[in-house]
Amino acid sequence: MNKILSIILLLIVSSLSSQDLKWENSVDGNFTIDSVNVGPNGDVNTVSVSGEAGNWTVYMTYYFTNKLQTEGQGEYTAMAWAQDGKERLKTTVQGLWKQNDDNYELKHFENTSDGSQLLTTGLMNFETKTYSCLVRFLN
Amino acid sequence: MFFLLILVLLIKKYLKMKKLFYLLFLVSSLGFSQDIEWDPKTTFDAVFDIDAVHTKDGINYELSASGNAGPYGKAYLSYVFTNHNNSNSNGEFTGFAWTQMGENIVKATLQGVYKKEGKVFKMYSYDNTTDNNKIMIVSGVVDFVAQTMKFKVAPLE
Numbered sequence: 001m002n003k004i005l006s007i008i009l010l011l012i013v014s015s016l017s018s019q020d021l022k023w024e025n026s027v028d029g030n031f032t033i034d035s036v037n038v039g040p041n042g043d044v045n046t047v048s049v050s051g052e053a054g055n056w057t058v059y060m061t062y063y064f065t066n067k068l069q070t071e072g073q074g075e076y077t078a079m080a081w082a083q084d085g086k087e088r089l090k091t092t093v094q095g096l097w098k099q100n101d102d103n104y105e106l107k108h109f110e111n112t113s114d115g116s117q118l119l120t121t122g123l124m125n126f127e128t129k130t131y132s133c134l135v136r137f138l139n
Numbered sequence: 140m141f142f143l144l145i146l147v148l149l150i151k152k153y154l155k156m157k158k159l160f161y162l163l164f165l166v167s168s169l170g171f172s173q174d175i176e177w178d179p180k181t182t183f184d185a186v187f188d189i190d191a192v193h194t195k196d197g198i199n200y201e202l203s204a205s206g207n208a209g210p211y212g213k214a215y216l217s218y219v220f221t222n223h224n225n226s227n228s229n230g231e232f233t234g235f236a237w238t239q240m241g242e243n244i245v246k247a248t249l250q251g252v253y254k255k256e257g258k259v260f261k262m263y264s265y266d267n268t269t270d271n272n273k274i275m276i277v278s279g280v281v282d283f284v285a286q287t288m289k290f291k292v293a294p295l296e
Contacts, residue, residue, distance in 0.1 A: 019177070019182065019276065019278045019291050019293060020261070020278040020279075020291065021263065021276070021278055067235075067248050068246055068247070068248055068267065068269055070267060070268075070269060070272050071272060072272070073267060073272055073274070074248075074267060075233075075248050075250050075265075075267050077231075077233070077250070079223070090224055091224075092221075092223045092224060092230075092231045092252075093231075094231050094232070094233065094250035094251050094252060094264075094265070095250060095265055096250070096265045096267050096274055098272075098274065107175070107265055107274070107295075108250075108265065109231075109250075109251045109252040109263045109264070109265065110252070111223075111224060111226075111229050111230060111231050111252040111254075112224070113224040113226070115226060115228060115229060115254075117229065117252050117254055117263065119175070119263070121175060138263070
């Protein structure tokens with residue numbers, strides 16, 4: 001009886017405190033860092049990457065900042081342009097970066113020109129010049 | 140005797156299933172999936188009133204809001220909503236939060252996307268805070284008629 005009560009309680013608490021973030025489909029993205037442009041004041045650093053995400057060939061430009069001078073982490077915006085045969089897609093990106101050992105963890109939301117919204121997490125490595133990510137299609 | 144044996148086995152199986160069921164609920168309540176994880180126990184509500192909205196170009200909108208951000212106390216938010224893809228229904232935003240709880244001040248940058256759904260706008264955001272560099276994942280609803288913003292905020296683990 002106690003277990004049943006605790007399960008019901010857990011369900012209620014979970015549903016009350018749950019985030020409204022759901023997805024079913026996702027694709028892997030694998031990119032190469034093509035260029036890095038360290039800004040003159042070091043406050044905006046630009047990184048260009050290109051690669052594949054699912055069937056899409058993607059070009060992205062990131063603008064990394066650290067507006068509040070937080071240690072080892074900050075924020076970024078980015079623009080992406082993608083092509084899959086006749087199809088074209090643009091996305092705008094808003095997210096956060098965090099230094100983690102020899103990688104940078106990237107987490108962001110994307111807004112696509114076809115009305116979809118994406119949740120992406122990935123790792124950027126400036127030594128291997130790679131960026132790998134998982135792109136989730138939000139419901 | 141045979142039926143008794145079957146009954147005992149069924150009860151055992153039922154108990155095991157119950158434990159498994161219980162365990163599954165525990166696991167599902169503790170986190171999310173893949174590399175985005177948070178503990179629902181640390182999720183808190185943040186509720187704001189929209190104080191002002193203005194635009195200078197009819198495309199980008201600036202919004203000020205104030206309210207309560209759970210453990211961070213009184214909070215003031217400033218957003219800039221943009222629409223780089225020229226969509227009628229969705230776009231992106233950046234912003235800042237400033238909060239005070241007694242003597243403690245915490246600031247955050249806000250960045251994410253929005254989408255119109257019926258009468259309201261849904262927002263998803265990542266927030267970078269000065270509170271021990273905690274990163275928050277945020278989802279919520281903006282109602283411009285009721286002038287409210289209601290969010291669920293969770294520190295990422």
